[in-house]
Amino acid sequence: xxxxxxxxxxxxxxxxxxxxxxxxxxxxxxxxxxxxxxxxxxxxxxxxxxxxxxxxxxxxxxxxxxxxxxxxxxxxxxxxxxxxxxxxxxxxxxxxxxxxxxxxxxxxxxxxxxxxxxxxxxxxxxxxxxxxxxxxxxxxxxxxxxxxxxxxxxxxxxxxxxxxxxxxxxxxxxxxxxxxxxxxxxxxxxxxxxxxxxxxxxxxxxxxxxxxxxxxxxxxxxxxxxxxxxxxxxxxxxxxxxxxxxxxxxxxxxxxxxxxxxxxxxxxxxxxxxxxxxxxxxxxxxxxxxxxxxxxxxxxxxxxxxxxxxxxxxxxxxxxxxxxxxxxxxxxxxxxxxxxxxxxxxxxxxxxxxxxxxxxxxxxxxxxxxxxxxxxxxxxxxxxxxxxxxxxxxxxxxxxxxxxxxxxxxxxxxxxxxxxxxxxxxxxxxxxxxxxxxxxxxxxxxxxxxxxxxxxxxxxxxxxxxxxxxxxxxxxxxxxxxxxxxxxxxxxxxxxxxxxxxxxxxxxxxxxxxxxxxxxxxxxxxxxxxxxxxxxxxxxxxxxxxxxxxxxxxxxxxxxxxxxxxxxxxxxxxxxxxxxxxxxxxxxxxxxxxxxxxxxxxxxxxxxxxxxxxxxxxxxxxxxxxxxxxxxxxxxxxxxxxxxxxxxxxxxxxxxxxxxxxxxxxxxxxxxxxxxxxxxxxxxxxxxxxxxxxxxxxxxxxxxxxxxxxxxxxxxxxxxxxxxxxxxxxxxxxxxxxxxxxxxxxxxxxxxxxxxxxxxxxxxxxxxxxxxxxxxxxxxxxxxxxxxxxxxxxxxxxxxxxxxxxxxxxxxxxxxxxxxxxxxxxxxxxxxxxxxxxxxxxxxxxxxxxxxxxxxxxxxxxxxxxxxxxxxxxxxxxxxxxxxxxxxxxxxxxxxxxxxxxxxxxxxxxxxxxxxxxxxxxxxxxxxxxxxxxxxxxxxxxxxxxxxxxxxxxxxxxxxxxxxxxxxxxxxxxx
Numbered sequence: 025x026x027x028x029x030x031x032x033x034x035x036x037x038x039x040x041x042x043x044x045x046x047x048x049x050x051x052x053x054x055x056x057x058x059x060x061x062x063x064x065x066x067x068x069x070x071x072x073x074x075x076x077x078x079x080x081x082x083x084x085x086x087x088x089x090x091x092x093x094x095x096x097x098x099x100x101x102x103x104x105x106x107x108x109x110x111x112x113x114x115x116x117x118x119x120x121x122x123x124x125x126x127x128x129x130x131x132x133x134x135x136x137x138x139x140x141x142x143x144x145x146x147x148x149x150x151x152x153x154x155x156x157x158x159x160x161x162x163x164x165x166x167x168x169x170x171x172x173x174x175x176x177x178x179x180x181x182x183x184x185x186x187x188x189x190x191x192x193x194x195x196x197x198x199x200x201x202x203x204x205x206x207x208x209x210x211x212x213x214x215x216x217x218x219x220x221x222x223x224x225x226x227x228x229x230x231x232x233x234x235x236x237x238x239x240x241x242x243x244x245x246x247x248x249x250x251x252x253x254x255x256x257x258x259x260x261x262x263x264x265x266x267x268x269x270x271x272x273x274x275x276x277x278x279x280x281x282x283x284x285x286x287x288x289x290x291x292x293x294x295x296x297x298x299x300x301x302x303x304x305x306x307x308x309x310x311x312x313x314x315x316x317x318x319x320x321x322x323x324x325x326x327x328x329x330x331x332x333x334x335x336x337x338x339x340x341x342x343x344x345x346x347x348x349x350x351x352x353x354x355x356x357x358x359x360x361x362x363x364x365x366x367x368x369x370x371x372x373x374x375x376x377x378x379x380x381x382x383x384x385x386x387x388x389x390x391x392x393x394x395x396x397x398x399x400x401x402x403x404x405x406x407x408x409x410x411x412x413x414x415x416x417x418x419x420x421x422x423x424x425x426x427x428x429x430x431x432x433x434x435x436x437x438x439x440x441x442x443x444x445x446x447x448x449x450x451x452x453x454x455x456x457x458x459x460x461x462x463x464x465x466x467x468x469x470x471x472x473x474x475x476x477x478x479x480x481x482x483x484x485x486x487x488x489x490x491x492x493x494x495x496x497x498x499x500x501x502x503x504x505x506x507x508x509x510x511x512x513x514x515x516x517x518x519x520x521x522x523x524x525x526x527x528x529x530x531x532x533x534x535x536x537x538x539x540x541x542x543x544x545x546x547x548x549x550x551x552x553x554x555x556x557x558x559x560x561x562x563x564x565x566x567x568x569x570x571x572x573x574x575x576x577x578x579x580x581x582x583x584x585x586x587x588x589x590x591x592x593x594x595x596x597x598x599x600x601x602x603x604x605x606x607x608x609x610x611x612x613x614x615x616x617x618x619x620x621x622x623x624x625x626x627x628x629x630x631x632x633x634x635x636x637x638x639x640x641x642x643x644x645x646x647x648x649x650x651x652x653x654x655x656x657x658x659x660x661x662x663x664x665x666x667x668x669x670x671x672x673x674x675x676x677x678x679x680x681x682x683x684x685x686x687x688x689x690x691x692x693x694x695x696x697x698x699x700x701x702x703x704x705x706x707x708x709x710x711x712x713x714x715x716x717x718x719x720x721x722x723x724x725x726x727x728x729x730x731x732x733x734x735x736x737x738x739x740x741x742x743x744x745x746x747x748x749x750x751x752x753x754x755x756x757x758x759x760x761x762x763x764x765x766x767x768x769x770x771x772x773x774x775x776x777x778x779x780x781x782x783x784x785x786x787x788x789x790x791x792x793x794x795x796x797x798x799x800x801x802x803x804x805x806x807x808x809x810x811x812x813x814x815x816x817x818x819x820x821x822x823x824x825x826x827x828x829x830x831x832x833x834x835x836x837x838x839x840x841x842x843x844x845x846x847x848x849x850x851x852x853x854x855x856x857x858x859x860x861x862x863x864x865x866x867x868x869x870x871x872x873x874x875x876x877x878x879x880x881x882x883x884x885x886x887x888x889x890x891x892x893x894x895x896x897x898x899x900x901x902x903x904x905x906x907x908x909x910x911x912x913x914x915x916x917x918x919x920x921x922x923x924x925x926x927x928x929x930x931x932x933x934x935x936x937x938x939x940x941x942x943x944x945x946x947x948x949x950x951x952x953x954x955x956x957x958x959x960x961x962x963x964x965x966x967x968x969x970x971x972x973x974x975x976x977x978x979x980x981x982x983x984x985x986x987x988x989x990x991x992x993x994x995x996x997x998x999x
Contacts, residue, residue, distance in 0.1 A: 145204075302365075513833050548929045937978075
């Protein structure tokens, strides 16, 4: 019996009202008092003098526990059993020694300044919260248990006295001290409120006041800054509960007021954008993590304040409700929260389905406070998600709160599951595109000067995520577990679907949070149905450059690549680096500094940086060399300047180098422009490297200086080899005569799960299913993979194919389980060789199409590739009347002339012409387009569109000064 059958047949289903579900079974009104839920003897009598605090506390406790439920229902019983098993395990680990160094034997508190040390605070408090939850949960064998109560109270006291108390400094991760620690501590206080001694409660309150003096800000040291997004929500929540248990109106009010200024759309930085993008941690797409948390914490605080003097206003409610349709719904497909917007969370085994379940719970909770029409629409949407989840049981790991919501929905016969919509959603602000058709969806993950490649945090989470933001594509279809079933621990991180990649091996965490210099990233969307998506690829730690486009159509995606140049190089990281300072620091050595400084200024602030590289044992001769440094302007006098590279002519030592001992340098080799953003800067230094190698010098040195034409320069900060464990070391990128790596474009890398033998057919011939099989197909015209669909290669292509079993573990990519996982993969790719020069590719993806139909379409594609070049990529689909073009620079293609780089889509049929235009660079104030289409006179369009003429051609201008990359549309008619 599956989850849905269990739900509909359950005899004890607790059919709860909407009000009951959102406020919890113990929701109270002003004037009621929280009952002790069967706990034994209150250690400190605390008579409530304000019923409003009791009402808030009761509401919060019910949110934490799920309130009342039918204990005879086996699904609820299973949840309680899981809770009890966790509590029993925690109890066994309690250290009961008199001078214990921590609450649990496996987590003694340590003050070694590490992330591990600080993480033990919230981990300890979370276990105590779980124990306190069991004491308040009907049916738990620990309900009202005085021994568990004593352990919880003693555990909070130990944690507070030993490490987590007012007046102390933070170490490790600030998040543990200011968010996860305070929230777990206050939640536990709320759950055992009647039993916490007054003196102890005061200490716990003072702890929260110390680490969160004001929830509008994060960091209690010199880093103090305004908190944003989900961080603000968490900080406000902790302070709100502190205000409730401490009976402090001012603290509750400050927490409530802290919500107001994050419930606004942002135009930059962290937060929710008007197009539904959610960026966090300096430009990482994070809808599926911090964005979900943002809405989730709001939904809980909406419940908490409902009906109280602190009730949340209509503007904030409207903003949060809009976030469901704008931000959350577009990134869930068949109960999978798409991995392309989950950031480092892809390294966690809970996977996309765990995220989908979480979003479903949030939407159902908010639906209870929405108007009837919105609630009905959301409930139908969620029911469709849940019922189409064929891989994971949505009820299997549900909490009591989630289980109640899901079971009530699934048992409600009046709610018909809504199908997935057919549309295209382009999140221009976070460089993500999602194309939905009947039976499949296709997501594209990109990066730009505005959007980071990937992130690593919490120790080692996502340490191999290098290329996940460099054009990776995700095909979602009936294989509901494609990216959930061990994909991330086992997939080849250098052969992610869709990417064009320099296959040179990278160290873990290289390029974390880095951004390329690419500006043209995004595209245009026609009638919310079709799209032209593109990215200018500037590969990480490589000379590889390319123009990539995806034209998302009715039954297919046309993928084009052009201008593929460079890559396949050799990396030589700096073996020594230091800067020197003139004037009163001319004798000082800065060889151990983690930041190198470069500036031409007054005598005391003139600085130069020096780097040395060991080029012994190179695999072959060097052809080209470029210096790569991670740098930014850090000067109050401006935000953009140049740095110049010079060859160093004499030897030097990092530990003794000073201004007075610095070696001589040669003429300027080249320059790089640096702005206020931290990113990689590249300077060609080929001539000096070749001269040094020809002279027999294997240790090659370079210097960075400034020589501004007028006056002083600006101070430039450069990461040194001591800067970070995230591998921002300066390096030389060397192109060799006989490279060891190549450049590839990955057409497909499909997870065939543990024992898949899906048939691959190439040009009508079935290929072997033997593991380890590989082949090269010259002039391949089409291929088909059983269970996935077809692939066309217009004009023929040299296609490489591989079947392999790959083994890895969640620990390999993060902090998860070390147990090995083995999965089978079928990979298709093009090999562009090493250091290609203007190479290209073209393929068409036909999801869900049979092999027979693939062959038919290959013979009559119905799609014309007009041009595939570094200036423009254009396709035409006569049967749809659609022309789609990505112009990388001004030019003319297929009756379209543009005066600026832009993306254009045109649909012409039945006397109507619709044009969609965008500025993917986000830099231009306006776009000018001419369309050689005659006979159109009447038009309507966005208020950003101005039509200068319709005869003999359509000439229009688009105001793109808002710099958000969105699509602007106009429609023309013949009469």
